Amino acid sequence: xxxxxxxxxxFFLIVFAVAWSLERENGRRKVxxxxxxxxxxxxxxxxxxxLLIVSATVNWALAELISRADTKxxxxxxxxxxxxxxxxxxxxxxxxxxxIDQLGEMLRLIHWERDLPLLQVILxxxxxxxTFQAMSYLIDVHRGKVPPARSLLDVxxxxxxxxxxxxxxIVRASDLLPQFDQTPRLTRRMATEGMLLIVWGLFKKTVxxxxxxxxxxDPVFFDPTRYSAGDLLAxxxxxxxxxxxxxxxxxxxxxxxxxxxxxxFPRNFDQxxxxxxxxxxxxxxxxxxxxxxxxxxxxxxxxxxxGLARTCLSxxxxxxxxxxxxxxxxxxxxxxxxxxxxxCIERVWGQLKPAHxxxxxxxVGLLITFHVVCxxxxxxxxxxxxxxxxxxxxxxxxxxxxxxxxxLAGVIALGLALHFLPPRILERMAAGLRYxxxxxxxxxxxxxxxxxxxxxxxxxxxxxxxxx
Amino acid sequence: xxxxxxxxxHDPRFTxxxxxxxxxxxxxxxxxKARVTIGYDAIEDDAAASEIVAGRALRWTxxxxxxxxxxxxxxxxxxxxxxxxxxxxxxxxxTIRDLSNVWDKRMTEAGLSAPRDAIHAQYEAxxxxxxxx
Numbered sequence: 001x002x003x004x005x006x007x008x009x010x011f012f013l014i015v016f017a018v019a020w021s022l023e024r025e026n027g028r029r030k031v032x033x034x035x036x037x038x039x040x041x042x043x044x045x046x047x048x049x050x051l052l053i054v055s056a057t058v059n060w061a062l063a064e065l066i067s068r069a070d071t072k073x074x075x076x077x078x079x080x081x082x083x084x085x086x087x088x089x090x091x092x093x094x095x096x097x098x099x100i101d102q103l104g105e106m107l108r109l110i111h112w113e114r115d116l117p118l119l120q121v122i123l124x125x126x127x128x129x130x131t132f133q134a135m136s137y138l139i140d141v142h143r144g145k146v147p148p149a150r151s152l153l154d155v156x157x158x159x160x161x162x163x164x165x166x167x168x169x170i171v172r173a174s175d176l177l178p179q180f181d182q183t184p185r186l187t188r189r190m191a192t193e194g195m196l197l198i199v200w201g202l203f204k205k206t207v208x209x210x211x212x213x214x215x216x217x218d219p220v221f222f223d224p225t226r227y228s229a230g231d232l233l234a235x236x237x238x239x240x241x242x243x244x245x246x247x248x249x250x251x252x253x254x255x256x257x258x259x260x261x262x263x264x265f266p267r268n269f270d271q272x273x274x275x276x277x278x279x280x281x282x283x284x285x286x287x288x289x290x291x292x293x294x295x296x297x298x299x300x301x302x303x304x305x306x307g308l309a310r311t312c313l314s315x316x317x318x319x320x321x322x323x324x325x326x327x328x329x330x331x332x333x334x335x336x337x338x339x340x341x342x343x344c345i346e347r348v349w350g351q352l353k354p355a356h357x358x359x360x361x362x363x364v365g366l367l368i369t370f371h372v373v374c375x376x377x378x379x380x381x382x383x384x385x386x387x388x389x390x391x392x393x394x395x396x397x398x399x400x401x402x403x404x405x406x407x408l409a410g411v412i413a414l415g416l417a418l419h420f421l422p423p424r425i426l427e428r429m430a431a432g433l434r435y436x437x438x439x440x441x442x443x444x445x446x447x448x449x450x451x452x453x454x455x456x457x458x459x460x461x462x463x464x465x466x467x468x
Numbered sequence: 469x470x471x472x473x474x475x476x477x478h479d480p481r482f483t484x485x486x487x488x489x490x491x492x493x494x495x496x497x498x499x500x501k502a503r504v505t506i507g508y509d510a511i512e513d514d515a516a517a518s519e520i521v522a523g524r525a526l527r528w529t530x531x532x533x534x535x536x537x538x539x540x541x542x543x544x545x546x547x548x549x550x551x552x553x554x555x556x557x558x559x560x561x562x563t564i565r566d567l568s569n570v571w572d573k574r575m576t577e578a579g580l581s582a583p584r585d586a587i588h589a590q591y592e593a594x595x596x597x598x599x600x601x
Binding site: 020186195407443445 | 518521522526528529530531532533536537538540543544546547548550584585587588591595596
């Protein structure tokens, strides 16, 4: 069940009505939301609802054990078991085929080929998100940052809550569990922000991202050798805009849907292409993942506390593993490694740059960062290294532009221009619109949705991050 | 003051509870009115007052969502038809498909699908690549 579909609209209207009718019964409300989330998840493949239930139950039990552990050592052992179990789930469903392929390739190289146990493992949607969420819960309980959840129901809802279930944001236990303790209260501002975020996300996904995917990015990346440098460059910028509009749209809609049900999720994107360094980019792009990687990987690996070399090593490991988290392919690893290398260069330059040298103008930093990110998107989007190399080679072959139209150029420009809107503009609009009478706001939202429905291409592709 | 056993919203003492999210001018007027008519003590109980405000916000939100949904049901019948054709065939979806088609026909006859069609046509014209001379 995809957010921008009629069936999800009907589903959400029912959930909204029933959830608020249970306003005075917080426990029953949570039970209902868990069931609704299972229906939402089971719409893809009901078998994986079982995985979600088992995962939540095991993680709840482990958190209970951690909180009751007599010593920190026992607690550390339990958290280690919990992290290992979650990584096993993730590893089996997401990386089994990849590792078996690599093993087979290695054995072939040393002339010791064997029949390996090949399995066609179906990837459960959102497995990367809910396993990361479960791990952060266990580690936070172990570190004493959050108390264990009051009940299994709370952990079940934390992991299954449908707005964030399949593509984040990775909402931490410290963000959601305190909200589950009390009956949520809706305010006009929250509701208006929620509605604006949903409409805005709908526009970014179904209009900008869909137009660019169908008209430019998909055909060019499918066979880059058929296109000239102009088309390839446009497809690179187009993909940068597409992936932003696709993924940030999901996050916006998730935050908006949760707000309409009375819950607050943290922001996941903050105009990332206006970053003036790669470090800045990671503070603005998929914020919940970069914070996760920082808190549970980069800092435990040593962070920046043990000198420049160790900092760079920690950065590289974090980014390479972050790349692998996105998908079981070497192109994702290379994407992460490229980000790691540039982050290290920034760190080294920051330390070695003579103090009297003037800082770069911000616009130079912005342009360099944007193009480094675009270069890395070529690796991210390409099916293989060979395809990525074809794409990069093609950037030097000049010829007629056949795929880019003035309309698509306009869509790319619009997608980039969104980054230069005043920050927090939706929140400010919501602050003003909350004074409108309900019928006026409803008619306004309906009218904007009608325009989006009239211009969006037929059908809707799955969100890019569903595959992760 | 306890309101455990009744709905504070219908308590006459709370008729004029101030909604902090009401428009600024109305806010000031309501504060004055509340102080005069029900006495300042009556809004001491923040929990009860916030419950009333939350109740009003919920009704306001529900009305806005309902209006948006009805607006789309009337003006966006084309999407309803498109969606109904994607449903797997069975007696229930066949009924939905028939109802969608009839509803779309009625709204089109009434001219209510025209705005969507006009926007769609304009947008498609914008998308078309310019003709080469």
